[in-house]
Amino acid sequence: MDNHDLMSFEDGMDQFMSNLKKSLQQDQLHVTHQTMPQCLESYKVADDRANAYFLRLVVIGYTPTTMLARLSWLDAKGRDHICCYLNSAFEAVKRKKNGLWVREKNIPEAMCLQTWSRLQSPI
Numbered sequence: 001m002d003n004h005d006l007m008s009f010e011d012g013m014d015q016f017m018s019n020l021k022k023s024l025q026q027d028q029l030h031v032t033h034q035t036m037p038q039c040l041e042s043y044k045v046a047d048d049r050a051n052a053y054f055l056r057l058v059v060i061g062y063t064p065t066t067m068l069a070r071l072s073w074l075d076a077k078g079r080d081h082i083c084c085y086l087n088s089a090f091e092a093v094k095r096k097k098n099g100l101w102v103r104e105k106n107i108p109e110a111m112c113l114q115t116w117s118r119l120q121s122p123i
Contacts, residue, residue: 016090016108017041017057023109024055029116031055040069051120052076055112057086066101068093071108073115081119083112 021031021043030046040059046052054074062068067088073081084092084104092104092111104111 012088012090013040013057017043020055020109020112023113024116027113027116045073045116047120053081053116053119056080060085062101068101071112073112073119075119081115083115084108 024031024043024045028048032044041057043055044052045055053076055071056074057069057071059067059069069086070080071083071086073083075081084106085094085101086108087093087101087103090108092106092108093101094104095101106114
């Protein structure tokens with residue numbers, strides 16, 4: 001993975017993260033920007049009950065021709081809860097059994113909020 005590969009994510013990252021932040025705030029969550037060296041972008045997100053998680057966008061690469069990133073929540077115990085994987089167009093993708101990456105039916109913002117809801121569930 002070289003600088004050119006990272007730039008494919010950096011080009012659209014600001015708009016994508018801005019939209020994601022708005023989605024979280026519409027759900028009455030408090031979002032603040034955080035810096036973590038291994039992430040392209042990181043936010044600390046807390047609800048009214050002071051439950052705080054870090055939302056992280058990490059470029060993980062895949063092959064020389066396919067760049068992927070992981071959008072996930074990091075909890076207080078250091079566990080990563082994956083929302084989705086993203087291609088360089090910031091579309092949610094999943095890996096099929098044949099090894100190909102295909103677009104998910106849901107958008108990343110919705111998948112992120114679904115994962116947040118599961119983390120907040122007492123069950």
